[in-house]
Amino acid sequence: MQRILSTQLASHVHETVTIAGWVHRRRLLKSVAFLIVRDAEGLSQVVVTDQSILEGLTEESVVEVTATVTPNEQAPGKVELTEPVIRVLSAVGVQLPFELHRPELTASLPTQLDHAALALRHPARRAALRVAAAATEGFRAALGEQRFVEIQTPKIVGSATESGANVFAIDYFGRPGYLAQSPQFYKQMMVGVFERVFEVGPVFRAEPSDTARHLSQYTSLDAEMGFIEDHRDVMAALTRTLTVMMETITMRAGLAIRSVPGEIPAVHFREALKIAGAPEGEPDLAPAHERALGEWARKEHGSEFVYVTGYPMRKRPFYTHPDPADPAYSNGFDLLFKGLEIVTGGQRLHRYEDYVRVLAHQTEPYEGYLEAFRCGMPPHGGWAIGLERFVARLMNIKNVREVTAFPRDLHRITP
Amino acid sequence: MQRILSTQLASHVHETVTIAGWVHRRRLLKSVAFLIVRDAEGLSQVVVTDQSILEGLTEESVVEVTATVTPNEQAPGKVELTEPVIRVLSAVGVQLPFELHRPELTASLPTQLDHAALALRHPARRAALRVAAAATEGFRAALGEQRFVEIQTPKIVGSATESGANVFAIDYFGRPGYLAQSPQFYKQMMVGVFERVFEVGPVFRAEPSDTARHLSQYTSLDAEMGFIEDHRDVMAALTRTLTVMMETITMRAGLAIRSVPGEIPAVHFREALKIAGAPEGEPDLAPAHERALGEWARKEHGSEFVYVTGYPMRKRPFYTHPDPADPAYSNGFDLLFKGLEIVTGGQRLHRYEDYVRVLAHQTEPYEGYLEAFRCGMPPHGGWAIGLERFVARLMNIKNVREVTAFPRDLHRITP
Numbered sequence: 030m031q032r033i034l035s036t037q038l039a040s041h042v043h044e045t046v047t048i049a050g051w052v053h054r055r056r057l058l059k060s061v062a063f064l065i066v067r068d069a070e071g072l073s074q075v076v077v078t079d080q081s082i083l084e085g086l087t088e089e090s091v092v093e094v095t096a097t098v099t100p101n102e103q104a105p106g107k108v109e110l111t112e113p114v115i116r117v118l119s120a121v122g123v124q125l126p127f128e129l130h131r132p133e134l135t136a137s138l139p140t141q142l143d144h145a146a147l148a149l150r151h152p153a154r155r156a157a158l159r160v161a162a163a164a165t166e167g168f169r170a171a172l173g174e175q176r177f178v179e180i181q182t183p184k185i186v187g188s189a190t191e192s193g194a195n196v197f198a199i200d201y202f203g204r205p206g207y208l209a210q211s212p213q214f215y216k217q218m219m220v221g222v223f224e225r226v227f228e229v230g231p232v233f234r235a236e237p238s239d240t241a242r243h244l245s246q247y248t249s250l251d252a253e254m255g256f257i258e259d260h261r262d263v264m265a266a267l268t269r270t271l272t273v274m275m276e277t278i279t280m281r282a283g284l285a286i287r288s289v290p291g292e293i294p295a296v297h298f299r300e301a302l303k304i305a306g307a308p309e310g311e312p313d314l315a316p317a318h319e320r321a322l323g324e325w326a327r328k329e330h331g332s333e334f335v336y337v338t339g340y341p342m343r344k345r346p347f348y349t350h351p352d353p354a355d356p357a358y359s360n361g362f363d364l365l366f367k368g369l370e371i372v373t374g375g376q377r378l379h380r381y382e383d384y385v386r387v388l389a390h391q392t393e394p395y396e397g398y399l400e401a402f403r404c405g406m407p408p409h410g411g412w413a414i415g416l417e418r419f420v421a422r423l424m425n426i427k428n429v430r431e432v433t434a435f436p437r438d439l440h441r442i443t444p
Numbered sequence: 445m446q447r448i449l450s451t452q453l454a455s456h457v458h459e460t461v462t463i464a465g466w467v468h469r470r471r472l473l474k475s476v477a478f479l480i481v482r483d484a485e486g487l488s489q490v491v492v493t494d495q496s497i498l499e500g501l502t503e504e505s506v507v508e509v510t511a512t513v514t515p516n517e518q519a520p521g522k523v524e525l526t527e528p529v530i531r532v533l534s535a536v537g538v539q540l541p542f543e544l545h546r547p548e549l550t551a552s553l554p555t556q557l558d559h560a561a562l563a564l565r566h567p568a569r570r571a572a573l574r575v576a577a578a579a580t581e582g583f584r585a586a587l588g589e590q591r592f593v594e595i596q597t598p599k600i601v602g603s604a605t606e607s608g609a610n611v612f613a614i615d616y617f618g619r620p621g622y623l624a625q626s627p628q629f630y631k632q633m634m635v636g637v638f639e640r641v642f643e644v645g646p647v648f649r650a651e652p653s654d655t656a657r658h659l660s661q662y663t664s665l666d667a668e669m670g671f672i673e674d675h676r677d678v679m680a681a682l683t684r685t686l687t688v689m690m691e692t693i694t695m696r697a698g699l700a701i702r703s704v705p706g707e708i709p710a711v712h713f714r715e716a717l718k719i720a721g722a723p724e725g726e727p728d729l730a731p732a733h734e735r736a737l738g739e740w741a742r743k744e745h746g747s748e749f750v751y752v753t754g755y756p757m758r759k760r761p762f763y764t765h766p767d768p769a770d771p772a773y774s775n776g777f778d779l780l781f782k783g784l785e786i787v788t789g790g791q792r793l794h795r796y797e798d799y800v801r802v803l804a805h806q807t808e809p810y811e812g813y814l815e816a817f818r819c820g821m822p823p824h825g826g827w828a829i830g831l832e833r834f835v836a837r838l839m840n841i842k843n844v845r846e847v848t849a850f851p852r853d854l855h856r857i858t859p
Contacts, residue, residue, distance in 0.1 A: 032671060049671050051636075051820055069591070069639040089820035119794060121820045146633045146816035155637055162594040169584075176484070179577040181663045181831070183850045184599065184646050185612075185623075187857040197600075199614045199623065202650065202660075206857055208600075208614065215850060218561045218859075221466075222570055224484040230645065231599050235617065245617075248596045256447060256464050379534060397859020401561035405466055405504035405536045416596070435598045435630060442602040442621055444633075444812020 030095060035071040038108045041098045048073050048110070049093040049118070051150070054130035055083050064115070065130070066094060067150075074101075074109040082115065088129070089147070091119040138430060145435050145444050157432040159282045161248075161420045165229050167277030168250045168414070171270040177225040177252060182215035184208060184231065188394045191346070195235045197245075208233035211413060216253040217348070217377060218401040220409045227252040229416075239439050241428040242418060246437040253411030260350075260360040260376040263410040264336055267364065267374060268293050271334070278423070286423060287333055294326055295336035298358065312344045314363075314370075323368025338362045347387045350376035350410070360410070371419045374412025378402075445510060450486040453523045456513045463488050463525070464508040464533070466565070469545035470498050479530070480545070481509060482565075489516075489524040497530065503544070504562070506534040553845060560850050560859050572847040574697045576663075576835045580644050582692030583665045583829070586685040592640040592667060597630035599623060599646065603809045606761070610650045612660075623648035626828060631668040632763070632792060633816040635824045642667040644831075654854050656843040657833060661852045668826030675765075675775040675791040678825040679751055682779065682789060683708050686749070693838070701838060702748055709741055710751035713773065727759045729778075729785075738783025753777045762802045765791035765825070775825070786834045789827025793817075 030047040038046065050068035062083055064075040075094055077083055086092065096110035126144050127136040129151050134141055141148035148154055169179070189196040189207045197208040212228050219226040232249040254266060272289040279286060296304065302311055304325050305318035314322070314337065326335035339358040342351055350360045361375030378384055381402040385392060392399055417429040430436040435444060445462040453461065465483035477498050479490040490509055492498055501507065511525035541559050542551040544566050549556055556563035563569055584594070604611040604622045612623040627643050634641040647664045669681060687704040694701060711719065717726055719740050720733035729737070729752065741750035754773040757766055765775045776790030793799055796817040800807060807814055832844040845851040850859060 049822065069593075091820045091822045118822055119817075119820050121818070122796075123818055125819065143812075144815060146636060146812065147819045149634070149637045150819075158595070158637070159593060161596070165594060166584075166588070169581075173581070178484075178574060179580060180573065180849060181576070181646070183661060183852055185648070185661055185852055185857060197614050197616065197621075199612050201612065201857055202652070202854055204857065206612075219564070219849065221561060222564045222573070231596070233600070237617070246598060246600055381537075397558075397561065400559060400859070402534075403536070403538055404540060404562045404565075405506045405534050407464065407506045407533055434595060434634065437598055437600055439617055442600060442616055442619065444815070 032093070035066070035068050035073040035106070038073060038098050038110070039106055042100055042108060043098060045095065045097050046110075047093060047095045050091070052086050052088050052090045052092060052121075054088065055086065057083070063109075064092075064094075064113075066092060067129075072105055074104045075113050075115075076109055076111045077113065085120065086115070086117070087121045088125060089150075090117055090121045092117055138428065142430060142436065142441065143444070149434060154431070156282065156284075157420060157424055157426065158434060160278055160284055160424060161416055161432060163278040163281035164274050164416060164420060164423075165248075165250065166281065167274035168229065168270060169227070170277065171273035172225075172227045172252055174273070175225065175266060175269065177227045177254070178223040180212075180216065180219050180223075180226045180228050181230070182209070182212045182219075182228060184233070190214075190394050190398075195237075197233050197235045208235075210234060211249060212251050213346075213348070213413075214398040216251055216411060217406075217409065218398060220253050220255040221401050221404065221406055224255040224407075225253070237439055241430075242421075244417060244429055244433060244436055244438055247418075247429075247433075248416035250414040250416055251411065252413075253409060255407040255409040257376065257408050257410055259408075260338065260362055260374070260410055263374055263376065263412060264293075264295065264338075264362060267372065267412050284423070289334065290330070290332045293334045293336055293364070294330040294332055295338055295362075296322070297339040298337055298341065299339070301337045312341050316369075319365050319370055320368035323365055326365070333367050335365050336362050337365065345375070348377045348384070350378050350408075364412075366419065366422050369418065369422050371422060372412050372414045374410065376408065376410035379406045379408050447508070450481070450483050450488040450521070453488060453513050453525070454521055457515055457523060458513060460510065460512050461525075462508060462510045465506070467501050467503050467505045467507060467536075469503065470501065472498070478524075479507075479509075479528075481507060482544075482567075487520055489519045490528050490530075491524055491526045492528065500532070500535070501530070502536045503540060504536045504565075505532055507532055553843065557845060557851065557856065558859070564849060569846070571697065571699075572835060572839055572841065573849060575693055575699055575839060576831055576847060578693040578696035579689050579831060579835060579838075580663075580665065581696065582689035583644065583685060584642070585692065586688035587640075587642045587667055589688070590640065590681060590684065592642045592669070593638040595627075595631065595634050595638075595641045595643050596645070597624070597627045597634075597643060599648070605629075605809050605813075610652075612648050612650045623650075625649055626664060627666050628761075628763070628828075629810075629813040631666050631826060632821075632824065633813060635668050635670040636816050636819065636821055639671060639822075640667075640669040652854055656845075657836075659832060659844055659848060659851055659853055662833075662844075662848075663831035665829040665831055666826065667828075668824060670822040670824040672791065672823050672825055674823075675753065675777055675789070675825055678789055678791065678827060679708075679710065679753075679777060682787065682827050699838070704749060705745070705747045708749045708751055708779070709745040709747055710753055710777075711737070712754040713752055713756065714754070716752045727756050731784075734780050734785060735783035738780055741780070748782050750780050751777050752780065760790070763792045763799070765793050765823075779827075781834065781837050784833065784837050786837060787827050787829045789825065791823065791825035794821045794823050 053067035096113035305321040364372035468482035511528035779787035
């Protein structure tokens, strides 16, 4: 008999059906016993009259149940399965390190991460990964609609040129190689090919930061677009993209979230310092300043999002385009979401001479990248969204490790 | 004025419009000169009466052209731009290493790869990357429709356990680490979470093979699904996926390709040896055998695809599920496309005891992976498609480097 899902039971009342899944929980009451079976979509309640049957059905064993769908107002989904014939597909013979059926996992986070294969089955952990999948789906849909083309770029690079520090070194057939910290150079080069490109992929940071928001591998949602006037065209494309991402998350993962405003409020960096009560002349925003700006945007504009534009040039990477009217400040921006930076973007330099100047003629390690500019590049810009930070912030989860399937950090390289 | 694309010109006849793009070619005829401008979608012909204007408009310079759309039966798209006002956004001041306007790039492949930022702008190279983007889009759409959930898994792993050889070693905060050769272990573990999962991501092979089909980084289209009867359920899901991929490629990249048959012919390995004229008892198919099978499938079944099932267990990885009726042979399969293996898949072991047995109790390096089986796993299986090989085969391109934006191999780590 063709297996159906837990969510389909309600449309099969009084029929005999087959479901399959994991034993989520056994509940022994006085006169009746329940087997709760978990599948990819939800839970099913199976009524077992002979309690001795339950003994061998240890939690997380995989079972197939053929039974009658019977209405029961008290049951989840208002139906339960009665008169079951249960077949064990895979029996669990060990004591599990923690229980999955409670609303929250009670094991410590390191224990959960050590036992990821089990912990990720918990509905709360699973929900976060579904949100991440929906976010990437929405990202791609929004960019496809705006005629961006998907690219795949190298994760192994020959020199540590993008920032110089915090890169992982690899042995590349006896030569030194490095793991890419971002697809920045490649996505810019590809603007010369497709005008508008995006990539969803892993990036690597050998940061010795042991915090709740740093991972040594994370998923970067990158986009880059040509033929712009300035960074405001990039912000408009990003705003549209976030709107579709949020809609997709609501649709696919059922998360009730506030919609993205048609226009996200934007403040210049100098203004942002004032709003946050930071000293004039600060070169960057501290986490407390970002939180204050998040509060301000919520109160003044009813928005969970706020753009900060015009960051000082000295704190932005070498390829950043200055504000032509005020060259100490940049055409770069950050997007804060609930008071945390989740996107960095901006307009880039596009003239070869400008790169030669900012690199002080030390162009040799950048040859392959600079060729794009030597061979003609339009004004362009783009952004990068850190997927795990975005999902954690969206779900009000403090530690990015809770929204990452198998996180990698300073201390962790397994499982 | 809002810029329009080359493909939109025909619907603006007699209007004044603005286009933008790269100078693809200058053509000087006796009485008239043409500027051919390339944008992301195609070419536009601009009529220039004062030939001296063309001197500064070197190839690959980025220009914006405001002009009148005028019908001309001889022009590409049957329109051309007349009375142009040309603004240079970015001037090219160097001699280009090769020309882009010929039907094929005449530079050698190494020269093209050295100058990837320029070579990838050639319409033929660009077309291959569009096909790759469409293939991944179709892959995801097909799997979403079949209720697979997208995952992101670690590319840095703690031990070289999957095959043991040909891995890149990295320095992971002073400890040894390795680049993942595939998401195999992780996608299986995630079957315990979502039942059906997929991933599109880079995989790394430190293979010292200097051939037209080996890359040290390639894009793997991975899927894994639970609650199967055997490998035939996996093949059915893969066939459906390939159908959508081919449809998406036709739709998005305009490639005229034969559709995937509703049912792809399948032959058992022993039968395949006979068809290919190979000696009985061979453990694997040589490239010549694969080509012979491709010919056979085309002639006998009118299919460019053919499944070979039941490969001998001794040539398949340790997690392969044997054929219960004939345990020297596996429930593993390869899919050949035009006589070349482009997909490997099969049913996997799902019982913990089976893993302990095949690993001869040397389970320690596999702990995190094996926990999934110890905690209950359904019968499952999956596949991996090598994106670059698939695209190359589809477009009859011999070298995978021609369909990869910035290939990495034994000799190449730049640009």
